[in-house]
Amino acid sequence: MSSSRATLIQVAERAGVSLASTSRALHGTGASPAMVERVRAAAAELGYSPDATGRSLRMKRTFQVAFAVADIGNPVYVEMLTAIHEVLAPHGYRVVVMSTGQTVASTVDLVRSLGSGFVDGLVVSPLRTDDTLVEAIRQAPVPVVVIGRPLDGIDSVSTDSAAGIGLAVAHLLEIGRRRLGFVNGPLDTTPGAARQRGFDAATADPAFAGEHAETERADDFTVTAGLEAGRRLLARGGLDAVVAANDLLAIGVIRAAGELGLTVPGDLAVTGMDDTEIGKVFRPGLTSVSLGSAERGRLAALLVLDRVGDGAEPVQQAAVGPHLVVRESTAVASKEKSAR
Amino acid sequence: MSSSRATLIQVAERAGVSLASTSRALHGTGASPAMVERVRAAAAELGYSPDATGRSLRMKRTFQVAFAVADIGNPVYVEMLTAIHEVLAPHGYRVVVMSTGQTVASTVDLVRSLGSGFVDGLVVSPLRTDDTLVEAIRQAPVPVVVIGRPLDGIDSVSTDSAAGIGLAVAHLLEIGRRRLGFVNGPLDTTPGAARQRGFDAATADPAFAGEHAETERADDFTVTAGLEAGRRLLARGGLDAVVAANDLLAIGVIRAAGELGLTVPGDLAVTGMDDTEIGKVFRPGLTSVSLGSAERGRLAALLVLDRVGDGAEPVQQAAVGPHLVVRESTAVASKEKSAR
DNA sequence: ATGAAAGCGCTAACAA
């Protein structure tokens, strides 16, 4: 940590030209080659680097975008963050990570705090939504892009997780499973509600007619909660497949199956959702519905970038389709590899 | 996105008092109750919220701290980020995530960019280090805390990963393994070098005298690289245990073992390092050396917080001790659970 | 092409 930094004024004095010319020269806008040369040299000698705060105050742009989620430790959000950073950084934007908290109220607070003008835009993926949040987002002083359920008049990047659950159910039917369990997370969350809707719709479909379907709800979208819910669900017996609302729950269910001596996929086929790294390396490899987390992050970042650019376009609502990635946890012919 | 926000001046006019009084009233410093009341009311009516940029310019503090790593997708760094955010947010600090890139040069650039004054401090965990980086950090215009190898005259939070490898080796000897393989990542990285040193020291120890030890180097600290290195190592045969330089490599090694028909821990005991979530849910549960990632993040955040506060203290070098977490991948009596 | 000067929103030193 050394002495305080050189300012533009000092560079100007050093170069023996005006402040305005110095600024112009450094930006290459309307300055003679000689001037540019002179100023560049002076700046270099002083080790000048422009002050972001002064610049921001004047330009009314911070070159920062916030990304807010409830739990930055969740692999899905990590993927989004990575993608967002990859898009934004090359454009000179910094990424500020923030927490929405678990409640709508705290998310509303977060959105309101944008009034302090520390970022030019926000990408947020709220776990829970209500009218106050929608209104807060509409009133927000900077562009907000929601990753999640599309909201009226608000830019969003969504995916159809309900249809995604449908994909999983269809796949299980196709490989001959008939008695399905569904392990969902909390129903009062946006993803929880959507996935439940998806499961109910899929099992109400004529194609599923007459088969068995039941739901067990986990307290949270975690492995531990999945394990507990899995135990409750499987203890009742009679299932040959479980659809889990995300990969972490799926892994919990597989552990519960193991405790009961059930093999996966032999006795029980299991599907997850989100297609996370963890599901890829897990044994058995987890069949999962990809919701394109990285892609959603990428699109959301592109969208804010548009908005902060100028952005009087109409509301943008992008969508990323779900797709199934089949792995061992739903393999048709179960060849146990561990035998020896 | 609504019309532009109210400024302090407008609040002052509305309240019919001076700008300074308004500022003071809002901060509760030296203002009469009546004044506070009046100003509060005016601010509320206008929906005023203070502008972070104006404030920063004046106070010369941004209330932001940067966290920079090579790969924000790595679970270890995610844990650090989470911990850092948890410490900093309650103190009113925002966290900006940045990338060091893969090379020392890009990390140096990152540190130099702090000259733009967009953060009050930096927590960085460099993959590679050299004199130019050390010098850049020393010259940095804001406090920098390094998570990694302690560097002369620089605040740091370190851990002894070499000793950590020693813990793993000792544990394997204790459970009767005698022919050890070591799968390390790139040697030109700080962690790679330290872990190699740890393995070499542990296997040179008298306690290990006469036993077998060999090293295989992976291209990267990933599952895929671990799988490839594991194949090469295990193809040569004759090992009863493998120490991996991190959890991802360990999982790769276990997969390689599976391909060769080796059971874990029956035929081959495997240890990882970092004690990540992924190792906890993996089957078999992965024995791993915890390096206290979250704790290191927490301490680093506390350290920058101190520094940005005032911070003319001497150089601070905190350390977090490694400890072994034993799970099934090194179980003594291997009871195969999958049998059925 | 260059210079002079205003002003972004805020806090703090100083005066009253």
Next chain:
DNA sequence: TTGTTAGCGCTTTCAT
């Protein structure tokens, strides 16, 4: 306790 005023570092009119 309150008001007046300077100024943080920068970009950008406006005049030359």
